[in-house]
Amino acid sequence: MNNSEFYIGWQPQAPERLAKHSQSIVIILFLLIAGVGTSLALLQKRFSTARFEFGQLTEVKGIYQSFPVPALKVFTGNDAFGNSSFITMPLVGYGKSGAEGVIAQLEKNYRFSFDNHEITVKGTLLYSDGKTLLQIDQHDHPLVKVREAPVYGRKATIAELGTVKLTGEVLDPKCYFGVMKPGHGKPHRDCAIRCIEGGMSPVFYVRNKNGEANYYLLLDEAGTKMNSELKDYIAEPVWLEARAVQYDDWIVLYVRRGSIRRTGGLSWFKVKDGDISCGKPNGSLE
Amino acid sequence: MSASYTAVGWNRQKKIYDWVIAGLCTAYLTLFALLTLIFNDQVTLETLIIRSTSTLAVLLLHIILAIGPLCRLNNKCLPLLYNRRHLGVTMFSMALIHGVFSLFQFHALGNVNPLVSLFISNTNYSSLPAFPFQALGFFALFIFFVMAVTSHDFWLHNLSPGIWKTLHMFVYLAYFLVVMHVMLGVIQYENNPVLVIMIFTGMAALTVLHLRAAFREHRTDSQQFSKQLEGFVCVCDVQDIENGRAKIFCIDKERIAVYRHEDRMYAIHNVCKHQGGPLGEGKIIDGCITCPWHGYQYLPQNGQSPPPFKEKVSTYDVKLIENKVWLNPIPFAEGTEREGALIKN
Numbered sequence: 001m002n003n004s005e006f007y008i009g010w011q012p013q014a015p016e017r018l019a020k021h022s023q024s025i026v027i028i029l030f031l032l033i034a035g036v037g038t039s040l041a042l043l044q045k046r047f048s049t050a051r052f053e054f055g056q057l058t059e060v061k062g063i064y065q066s067f068p069v070p071a072l073k074v075f076t077g078n079d080a081f082g083n084s085s086f087i088t089m090p091l092v093g094y095g096k097s098g099a100e101g102v103i104a105q106l107e108k109n110y111r112f113s114f115d116n117h118e119i120t121v122k123g124t125l126l127y128s129d130g131k132t133l134l135q136i137d138q139h140d141h142p143l144v145k146v147r148e149a150p151v152y153g154r155k156a157t158i159a160e161l162g163t164v165k166l167t168g169e170v171l172d173p174k175c176y177f178g179v180m181k182p183g184h185g186k187p188h189r190d191c192a193i194r195c196i197e198g199g200m201s202p203v204f205y206v207r208n209k210n211g212e213a214n215y216y217l218l219l220d221e222a223g224t225k226m227n228s229e230l231k232d233y234i235a236e237p238v239w240l241e242a243r244a245v246q247y248d249d250w251i252v253l254y255v256r257r258g259s260i261r262r263t264g265g266l267s268w269f270k271v272k273d274g275d276i277s278c279g280k281p282n283g284s285l286e
Numbered sequence: 287m288s289a290s291y292t293a294v295g296w297n298r299q300k301k302i303y304d305w306v307i308a309g310l311c312t313a314y315l316t317l318f319a320l321l322t323l324i325f326n327d328q329v330t331l332e333t334l335i336i337r338s339t340s341t342l343a344v345l346l347l348h349i350i351l352a353i354g355p356l357c358r359l360n361n362k363c364l365p366l367l368y369n370r371r372h373l374g375v376t377m378f379s380m381a382l383i384h385g386v387f388s389l390f391q392f393h394a395l396g397n398v399n400p401l402v403s404l405f406i407s408n409t410n411y412s413s414l415p416a417f418p419f420q421a422l423g424f425f426a427l428f429i430f431f432v433m434a435v436t437s438h439d440f441w442l443h444n445l446s447p448g449i450w451k452t453l454h455m456f457v458y459l460a461y462f463l464v465v466m467h468v469m470l471g472v473i474q475y476e477n478n479p480v481l482v483i484m485i486f487t488g489m490a491a492l493t494v495l496h497l498r499a500a501f502r503e504h505r506t507d508s509q510q511f512s513k514q515l516e517g518f519v520c521v522c523d524v525q526d527i528e529n530g531r532a533k534i535f536c537i538d539k540e541r542i543a544v545y546r547h548e549d550r551m552y553a554i555h556n557v558c559k560h561q562g563g564p565l566g567e568g569k570i571i572d573g574c575i576t577c578p579w580h581g582y583q584y585l586p587q588n589g590q591s592p593p594p595f596k597e598k599v600s601t602y603d604v605k606l607i608e609n610k611v612w613l614n615p616i617p618f619a620e621g622t623e624r625e626g627a628l629i630k631n
Contacts, residue, residue: 006568006569006578007364007365007578008571008576009299009300009365010580010581012298012299019365021362022366025363025366029310030313032349033310033313033345034313034317036345036484037313037321037342038317039484040318040337040341040480040481040484041318041321041322041325042321043476043480043481044322044337045476045477045478046326047326047330047333048328050328094395095395095396096397097396180330180391181329185475186419186470186475187471187472188392189416190392190393190407191391191393194392194393194396194403195396197396197407236416262415264415
């Protein structure tokens with residue numbers, strides 16, 4: 001650098017050769033920005049098609065059941081044999097909370113339990129991968145109607161499926177099935193913990209060897225909520241052993257006490273989504 | 287004779303610098319958003335904001351950390367340095383948007399305060415795969431916040447340059463926290479290795495640049511001076527230093543700049559009082575030694591900034607014997623007048 005090329009920032013003009021050099025640097029920076037931005041944007045994992053109908057309230061009529069999780073059994077019509085068919089729509093609360101608080105308050109107001117009553121509620125639908133949930137919020141005055149449940153032409157399917165050993169991920173259903181993208185995995189871990197600590201019913205996400213996703217509700221051996229025990233195992237690959245029972249279109253895993261353990265390993269070295277699959281030893285739920 | 291000064295303000299060069307920063311950020315955010323919306327259209331607005339601002343902040347942080355060693359290796363990069371703090375504040379702003387949106391997205395509307403939730407939700411500090419990476423991001427953001435609010439020269443003068451510089455060296459701790467925040471966070475979710483490759487490339491580039499700059503300085507610092515006479519050390523020939531310029535010599539672990547100004551040689555401490563810039567790499571302008579980093583000025587004969595400025599550096603005795611420059615490494619008090627050594631033609 002010769003004497004004429006000395007740069008002083010407080011002067012209005014940079015020396016000509018330095019200005020030209022700076023222009024080259026700026027061009028390089030724009031190319032760097034473009035390259036990094038393009039690569040990172042294009043190579044992100046695909047977001048799910050999950051949907052949360054934010055700001056849109058829908059009235060849903062169904063039979064309320066508090067077990068295994070607060071949910072509505074929504075009548076979807078009769079099949080060719082005249083049997084009634086239903087989908088189970090778990091209820092979740094506003095923000096990162098379960099629906100129990102809202103239901104309990106409504107039951108308190110009405111002075112009776114809504115269990116096995118037909119209720120009509122308005123709430124926000126969220127759905128993905130064949131599962132639908134309904135968010136009910138106290139501020140929306142969700143209860144529209146409550147009455148004795150009508151008699152339908154079919155009883156609920158309850159089937160013992162035996163003991164299973166599975167590897168999967170514990171997640172909160174509200175974020176996974178609609179509110180957030182991604183709604184699972186390490187980036188979402190804290191949120192899932194907060195949701196499950198807030199009373200949301202935990203769901204176990206298992207991908208079978210054909211790549212299909214299966215979802216199970218989690219309870220402990222006694223059939224009670226185990227949200228606090230699951231806190232340390234959320235959003236990472238874990239292994240568990242459980243008794244599986246089918247309740248219509250959801251399967252509940254009654255998790256054997258002390259059986260949950262991490263599969264271990266940083267995901268960028270070891271375990272990836274595709275490695276989460278059903279275990280074999282004592283049966284599977286494929 | 288008198289001189290008057292006006293505040294530098296947002297001069298033309300600053301404006302150009304800021305427009306370039308704005309252009310870079312706008313280009314990145316627009317490109318990232320458009321490509322995501324076109325090719326991965328199920329994204330939510332919150333995730334788009336969280337990801338675009340975070341990746342931009344990490345990229346800007348790498349650029350910021352590269353500027354220092356680049357300037358030490360090549361003077362032509364100095365225009366990047368002058369307003370580096372603007373780049374730093376921009377980077378902090380991006381990181382803050384990322385942090386606020388993430389805090390709301392992942393911790394708000396729960397059963398505890400979001401800031402409390404940040405630290406009590408995931409407490410697996412003993413597990414690397416399950417490590418609470420968001421806390422790392424919070425502490426990095428806190429460091430960036432402190433750096434951003436103290437970036438103005440008001441704080442540099444009030445905290446003293448030593449404390450200010452030490453405070454701002456925490457950027458390296460923040461960088462480490464950011465790298466771990468990424469490696470233990472989103473990288474464990476994404477399958478594509480591009481982000482891992484970019485992070486490792488960035489770390490490698492910064493390491494190489496810093497090592498090369500350090501090696502170059504070490505070479506200067508390890509120069510041996512064999513000839514000594516009555517406390518003076520023979521450092522170079524007179525013609526080794528061009529008029530208006532200096533050479534830096536490290537004696538007894540102190541760097542001293544020997545300047546040639548008109549018909550005399552002067553020596554002052556090499557470290558600028560502003561941000562520790564190398565005065566020996568500067569130039570004499572309007573009779574003042576001018577720091578190459580931010581243009582702070584000192585008079586060569588006494589190491590004092592011209593009034594009304596009050597910065598002062600140590601001065602040293604220089605003498606010329608035949609054609610050799612002899613330097614006494616014992617400093618005089620900051621701002622002490624020395625007449626310099628007359629160059630005889």
